[in-house]
Amino acid sequence: MADIQEIYSILLSRNYQEELFSDLPGKRKREKGGRETLVDCPICNKADHFSYSRDKPVWRCWSCGNSGSWISYLTEVKRQTFLQALLYLASKAGVDVSPKAQATYKAYTRKADLLEEAQAYFQKELDKKEGEPVFNYLTERGYSAEDIYGMELGAYTDRKGLQDHLRQKGFTDQEIRDSGVLTPDFGEIYQLTMLWRDSADRAMGLAC
Numbered sequence: 001m002a003d004i005q006e007i008y009s010i011l012l013s014r015n016y017q018e019e020l021f022s023d024l025p026g027k028r029k030r031e032k033g034g035r036e037t038l039v040d041c042p043i044c045n046k047a048d049h050f051s052y053s054r055d056k057p058v059w060r061c062w063s064c065g066n067s068g069s070w071i072s073y074l075t076e077v078k079r080q081t082f083l084q085a086l087l088y089l090a091s092k093a094g095v096d097v098s099p100k101a102q103a104t105y106k107a108y109t110r111k112a113d114l115l116e117e118a119q120a121y122f123q124k125e126l127d128k129k130e131g132e133p134v135f136n137y138l139t140e141r142g143y144s145a146e147d148i149y150g151m152e153l154g155a156y157t158d159r160k161g162l163q164d165h166l167r168q169k170g171f172t173d174q175e176i177r178d179s180g181v182l183t184p185d186f187g188e189i190y191q192l193t194m195l196w197r198d199s200a201d202r203a204m205g206l207a208c
Contacts, residue, residue, distance in 0.1 A: 003101040008057040010093040042077050058201045114171050114179045115203035121165050122154025122193045131155030134192050156187040
């Protein structure tokens, strides 16, 4: 019984990304030394702005900002359910997926989605008056505005506002607590935020 990481490893070794994204139009421009391919985005339809990697099971549109794993591509673009997407990739890899692995990966991706929402909130806070001390700290350390936004840094200044935002996005109080975003001193002593990501570019944790 395989887990999703094993499935991704098998499929990447077979260059499955070329099959997965084969129906997307575009010139198939190669970027970053041939490690990424640009095609037209199926979400916003922007030409040559949808990027998929040769080394990782990830994709991103540099126009509309949508991104994720192959699982999220199948659920968001192809309208499959999570289980359909997982079993579809497993069948392509020629392996079975255990029920435990299914549940574990679903919880893992749910936490990743929550952390992405939290960091998006922090990035907006960085542009507000409350985020000025964090922004000024970074510029004093020699970072340009382009550096700060390019690294997707944020400012954690309003714990209640964050909780309200996450609840509005459909996350439960238990999920919010379990994610680590309410760790003591986060948003108080430690306000500069960034995401800690795994090898598939999914959010694993919040660093403050």
